[in-house]
Amino acid sequence: MTNAPFLQALSVTKTYPGERMAGVKGVSVDIKHQRVTAIIGESGSGKSTLLKMLYGLLSPEEGRVEFKGERVWGPEEKLIPGHDAMKMVTQDTDGLNLYAKVWDNVAVLMPNTDIKDKHDRTTQVLKQLNILHLADRQAFYLSGGEKQRVAIARALATRPEVLLLDEPFNQVDTSFREGLQQDIRQVVHDTGLTVIMVSHDPAEVLSMADELIVLKDGQIIESGSPKQLYQHPQNLYTAKLLTNCNVLSREDAAQFGLNAKADHVVIYPEWANPTGSWTRKDFTIKQLLFKGSYEDLLVQKGHITLRLLNDEPGKYQVGDKVHVKIHKFLEF
Numbered sequence: 001m002t003n004a005p006f007l008q009a010l011s012v013t014k015t016y017p018g019e020r021m022a023g024v025k026g027v028s029v030d031i032k033h034q035r036v037t038a039i040i041g042e043s044g045s046g047k048s049t050l051l052k053m054l055y056g057l058l059s060p061e062e063g064r065v066e067f068k069g070e071r072v073w074g075p076e077e078k079l080i081p082g083h084d085a086m087k088m089v090t091q092d093t094d095g096l097n098l099y100a101k102v103w104d105n106v107a108v109l110m111p112n113t114d115i116k117d118k119h120d121r122t123t124q125v126l127k128q129l130n131i132l133h134l135a136d137r138q139a140f141y142l143s144g145g146e147k148q149r150v151a152i153a154r155a156l157a158t159r160p161e162v163l164l165l166d167e168p169f170n171q172v173d174t175s176f177r178e179g180l181q182q183d184i185r186q187v188v189h190d191t192g193l194t195v196i197m198v199s200h201d202p203a204e205v206l207s208m209a210d211e212l213i214v215l216k217d218g219q220i221i222e223s224g225s226p227k228q229l230y231q232h233p234q235n236l237y238t239a240k241l242l243t244n245c246n247v248l249s250r251e252d253a254a255q256f257g258l259n260a261k262a263d264h265v266v267i268y269p270e271w272a273n274p275t276g277s278w279t280r281k282d283f284t285i286k287q288l289l290f291k292g293s294y295e296d297l298l299v300q301k302g303h304i305t306l307r308l309l310n311d312e313p314g315k316y317q318v319g320d321k322v323h324v325k326i327h328k329f330l331e332f
């Protein structure tokens, strides 16, 4: 193995015609080997465009993508677009043969030159994705989540070094998502796979990724570990992507005794708690959003609505009056 960086985009630009010059503009990223990197950003920020350039499905107009020091070829330079050491899975499971069994959907991707290896590898990936028990089931009869597992097993069958996931869990029920995310993390841990994912789901990127790249209007505005970006975002945009945070103007924040210098004050739901036993009960509970082990309370005072986290579900009713205690905030 060379000492060259694993996978890099070097000042890549790919824009689409139109007033907004949408696309990706002068972006450089360094994808770390054997890690999960998530690209996040609001809709249209260029996530998929960047992912496709890293894979070789789109050619940059400027800059270049390098995999282990070698330029990644664009679609016009290759018969089958996409780098041979990478595989991409999107939310549609189009590649599946619905009339074939799960086993055959995976095994078909491996050559017949070594039948034992083909059998062993198929067993291994089905096990890794926890679908070995479905091996004889026709793909047509699988649930959306199971189909997605087969799609990922197919992508892993030929031992790619990089797995690219473009919103792959969108169609998967929340209850199945977490299991699938854990299984992918386990594959990364066990096999040294490198994963690059695009996702809209804050919970997903925070729990799955080792590294986050934040895109805004086709440019990277910050990057770092999920913990770092969650706790110390440098931009309001990042905080809003990662949390359901409250954003107050400086003037409104002053009403709560928060003296901010910047224009915006950000309060995460877990940084504000309702306190019921105070004499000053100045907020009214407008909505209770049950989340299982906790609930989100939407509370209102005048024109200000705050989302608070309450870890004692059932304690409050809609219409109750509470005081709100804020113990941390960020300024932007």
Ligand SMILES: Nc1ncnc2c1ncn2[C@@H]1O[C@H](COP(=O)(O)OP(=O)(O)OP(=O)(O)O)[C@@H](O)[C@H]1O
Pocket (backbone or CB within 6 Å): 016, 017, 022, 023, 041, 042, 043, 044, 045, 046, 047, 048, 049, 050
């Ligand atoms: N083939 C295309 N032709 C014209 N404009 C395009 C094309 N592909 C993407 N765009 C535009 O470029 C911008 C970035 O698109 P991209 O799909 O990379 O964003 P994204 O962050 O992945 O968005 P989303 O989260 O909605 O999928 C968008 O404004 C999109 O409309």
